Amino acid sequence: MDIEFIMSSSYLYTLMAMALGFFVLYLYVPYLAVRKVPGPLVLPFVGHLPLLAKHGPAFFSLLASKYGPIFRFHMGRQPLVVIADPELCKEVGIKKFKCMTNRSLPSAISGSPIHQKGLFSSRDARWSAMRNAIVSLYQPSHLASLIPTMQTYIESLASHIASNSSTEDINFSSLSLKLATDVIGQAAFGVDFGLLDKENGKQIDDQNEVSEFIKEHIYATTSLKMDLSGSFSIILGLLIPMLQAPCRRFLKMIPGTADQKIHQTNFKLNKRVDDIVVRRSKEKMRGSKDFLSAILNANDKDKASRQLFTPDYISGLTYEHLLAGSTTTSFTISSVLYLVSKHPEVEKKLIDEIDQFGPDHNTPNADDLQNKFPYLDQVIKESMRIHTTSPLIARLASQKVEIGGYILPKNTWVWMAPGVLHKDPKHFPEPNVFRPERFDPASEEEKNRHPYAFFPFGIGPRVCIGQKFALQEIKLTIIHLYSQYIFKHSAKMESPIEFDYGVVVNFKNGVKLHAIKRTKNQ
Numbered sequence: 001m002d003i004e005f006i007m008s009s010s011y012l013y014t015l016m017a018m019a020l021g022f023f024v025l026y027l028y029v030p031y032l033a034v035r036k037v038p039g040p041l042v043l044p045f046v047g048h049l050p051l052l053a054k055h056g057p058a059f060f061s062l063l064a065s066k067y068g069p070i071f072r073f074h075m076g077r078q079p080l081v082v083i084a085d086p087e088l089c090k091e092v093g094i095k096k097f098k099c100m101t102n103r104s105l106p107s108a109i110s111g112s113p114i115h116q117k118g119l120f121s122s123r124d125a126r127w128s129a130m131r132n133a134i135v136s137l138y139q140p141s142h143l144a145s146l147i148p149t150m151q152t153y154i155e156s157l158a159s160h161i162a163s164n165s166s167t168e169d170i171n172f173s174s175l176s177l178k179l180a181t182d183v184i185g186q187a188a189f190g191v192d193f194g195l196l197d198k199e200n201g202k203q204i205d206d207q208n209e210v211s212e213f214i215k216e217h218i219y220a221t222t223s224l225k226m227d228l229s230g231s232f233s234i235i236l237g238l239l240i241p242m243l244q245a246p247c248r249r250f251l252k253m254i255p256g257t258a259d260q261k262i263h264q265t266n267f268k269l270n271k272r273v274d275d276i277v278v279r280r281s282k283e284k285m286r287g288s289k290d291f292l293s294a295i296l297n298a299n300d301k302d303k304a305s306r307q308l309f310t311p312d313y314i315s316g317l318t319y320e321h322l323l324a325g326s327t328t329t330s331f332t333i334s335s336v337l338y339l340v341s342k343h344p345e346v347e348k349k350l351i352d353e354i355d356q357f358g359p360d361h362n363t364p365n366a367d368d369l370q371n372k373f374p375y376l377d378q379v380i381k382e383s384m385r386i387h388t389t390s391p392l393i394a395r396l397a398s399q400k401v402e403i404g405g406y407i408l409p410k411n412t413w414v415w416m417a418p419g420v421l422h423k424d425p426k427h428f429p430e431p432n433v434f435r436p437e438r439f440d441p442a443s444e445e446e447k448n449r450h451p452y453a454f455f456p457f458g459i460g461p462r463v464c465i466g467q468k469f470a471l472q473e474i475k476l477t478i479i480h481l482y483s484q485y486i487f488k489h490s491a492k493m494e495s496p497i498e499f500d501y502g503v504v505v506n507f508k509n510g511v512k513l514h515a516i517k518r519t520k521n522q
């Protein structure tokens with residue numbers, strides 16, 4: 001055989017072997033960094049995603065019971081160090097916050113520009129400057145001023161139920177999403193989306209515009225997948241992250257691909273939000289009640305504010321409210337109705353408390369909400385425990401850090417798992433039983449529980465900024481609805497109920513209920 005040929009083919013084989021070696025190294029480097037943390041065998045590329053698909057989110061509880069409170073889960077190539085112990089969550093979220101200030105972003109979000117410029121994705125000094133600048137909008141006095149606006153939309157929701165209560169079942173999840181979106185539209189954008197008005201047959205301006213906006217928003221949100229059901233570039237981002245950006249750039253030009261649809265939707269969405277920002281920034285009498293006005297007013301007066309809140313960040317932050325505040329709140333309200341309507345003893349106790357407050361035309365004020373509905377507080381907490389909308393909460397180690405006896409290098413993805421803690425019998429005996437009384441401050445269970453065994457809104461300085469806003473809206477809605485109705489599951493309601501797992505959890509087919517107008521003795 002020709003010696004030159006042998007030389008050149010062995011050169012080729014060596015090159016191929018080296019390329020393969022580098023590739024295998026690329027796949028396993030993140031694993032090597034955290035290999036001492038226990039976890040199941042890792043498959044190349046897909047990691048543990050097939051096991052997650054097989055077992056569903058209960059997989060995280062299975063891993064915790066097998067490997068202990070700190071374990072490894074591979075989201076494709078990327079290992080997550082998952083924390084399922086209250087004391088360790090306190091350490092990650094609070095005590096060692098300086099080493100884990102930011103969030104690690106899964107491929108769905110890191111590949112999506114419109115989701116990049118809100119508080120959620122912002123980092124370090126920019127994040128703290130932005131959070132400090134807007135935190136006053138979430139203070140009790142400002143939130144109290146939003147009660148009449150929230151109540152108006154809640155009454156629209158109730159009128160819609162009234163017009164259907166005797167005849168039809170309602171898809172309550174869809175109605176509650178319209179409610180939460182209308183409320184956020186006013187509170188964040190200062191715009192009346194009028195989704196519930198439309199539902200009630202009233203004409204609203206720009207009806208098509210608004211419907212398109214909301215359709216685009218829902219598409220953009222639901223396409224943020226964390227498993228292998230996303231677009232090609234999102235999946236590639238999970239398996240071989242270095243190929244995600246070039247692949248997305250290519251696929252967004254190819255008609256008919258999910259990547260192109262996502263790109264076009266996000267582009268239109270961005271433009272709509274930008275247009276609202278430009279329109280509102282030109283208004284002379286824009287008031288100061290909504291989030292966008294407050295930032296624009298600050299920008300009008302203050303140079304430092306203008307440097308921080310450039311137009312792209314204003315749009316990002318404002319849009320983030322729609323993203324963070326609509327599905328989460330609507331899911332929680334729907335969960336409460338779904339669970340309460342399955343438990344007549346809870347329903348009775350809740351209605352007694354609401355009736356004690358007084359006639360149904362009385363809107364509770366902030367003080368009433370705080371002090372006069374202790375059982376409602378317990379019902380909401382228990383619903384959020386059973387159906388946790390954010391079962392995993394992300395952090396990123398910005399330096400080498402020790403957690404639970406393991407040294408985690410810089411850039412480790414550390415994710416806390418409230419979804420596991422909320423179902424752990426150590427903290428919640430009989431975890432699958434819906435029992436609001438377990439949150440009664442006088443109960444032994446509540447007194448004995450670790451304070452960080454329950455955190456549906458997150459933990460530490462990065463906790464959900466909209467927590468009080470959401471709870472105010474949820475409480476007002478439940479009080480108003482139960483002062484007029486009781487709810488039964490529709491015959492169309494599937495059992496067991498199914499969920500969709502995206503960046504937040506949602507009901508797959510919605511909560512379908514039948515509303516029955518209350519008589520005085522019910």
Ligand code: HEM
Pocket residue numbers: 119120121131320321324325326328329332389390393394456457458459460461462463464465466467469470
């Ligand atoms: C039931 C409703 C809600 C739930 C369960 C919820 C849950 C969460 C969770 C778990 C986080 C992550 C916290 C962490 O990393 O420790 C978060 C962050 C956030 N939430 Fe909410 N949320 C809700 C409603 C809202 C609303 C109504 C808004 C806005 C009005 C909002 C805005 C945000 C923002 C901006 C962040 C990022 C905060 C930061 O990084 O500083 N959320 N939320």
